[in-house]
Amino acid sequence: MNQLYFKINLNKYGELRQKEVKERRSFQTTAIVFLVLTAVIYGVVLYYNGKMANKVENRRQLLNDIKQEIKSYQENDQYLSTNDLNNIAEISTDRIFWSKKLVALSEKTSDKIAITNFSYKSDVLSIFGITRLDKDQKEFDLINEFIENLKNNTQISSDFGEIMFVKSMRDFEKDVEILRFQIDCRHETGKTTSKRRRS
Numbered sequence: 001m002n003q004l005y006f007k008i009n010l011n012k013y014g015e016l017r018q019k020e021v022k023e024r025r026s027f028q029t030t031a032i033v034f035l036v037l038t039a040v041i042y043g044v045v046l047y048y049n050g051k052m053a054n055k056v057e058n059r060r061q062l063l064n065d066i067k068q069e070i071k072s073y074q075e076n077d078q079y080l081s082t083n084d085l086n087n088i089a090e091i092s093t094d095r096i097f098w099s100k101k102l103v104a105l106s107e108k109t110s111d112k113i114a115i116t117n118f119s120y121k122s123d124v125l126s127i128f129g130i131t132r133l134d135k136d137q138k139e140f141d142l143i144n145e146f147i148e149n150l151k152n153n154t155q156i157s158s159d160f161g162e163i164m165f166v167k168s169m170r171d172f173e174k175d176v177e178i179l180r181f182q183i184d185c186r187h188e189t190g191k192t193t194s195k196r197r198r199s
Helices: 012-075 082-093 098-108 141-152 191-198
Strands: 113-121 124-132 160-173 176-187
Touching: 098 141, 124 160, 141 160, 141 176
Parallel strands: none
Antiparallel strands: 113 124, 124 176, 160 176
């Protein structure tokens, strides 16, 4: 007669309990990660939304300020007369853009000439410089060539119609004979304005 054997797992309840605990912990971890990510995303959205709202408010305030300023100009009784406009035009046409002039002056100054200083007074630009005297060259040839270069440069001659030699003086510096000279460039004020009025 065959005997029947039954195998009983006495640890089955313990294994089910451990599995349930693992699944619960996994669910809790997933839920916590999900909540944290949701909170971070929500915080980022609120941050950028706040920045965008501030930008919109700043633009709205700027627009209101511009409208108020325009309204104040419209309500102002003061206005620009014809004489005021003519004065503004004269100022704009008689301006001298010194940066361009100085660049042009440096380009037209040869290596044999050194500019020591400038002076602008009563519409006259005075250029003071020195040059070394060379026995093989006449003392005024270099200065005359320099003056001609200034006259031929439109960036300089456009505002200074008269460029002329004023004076010179021989001197010695460290046993070297040099020539100190002065050149005046006269600014013709109102030249452009008068042409415009005559035309």
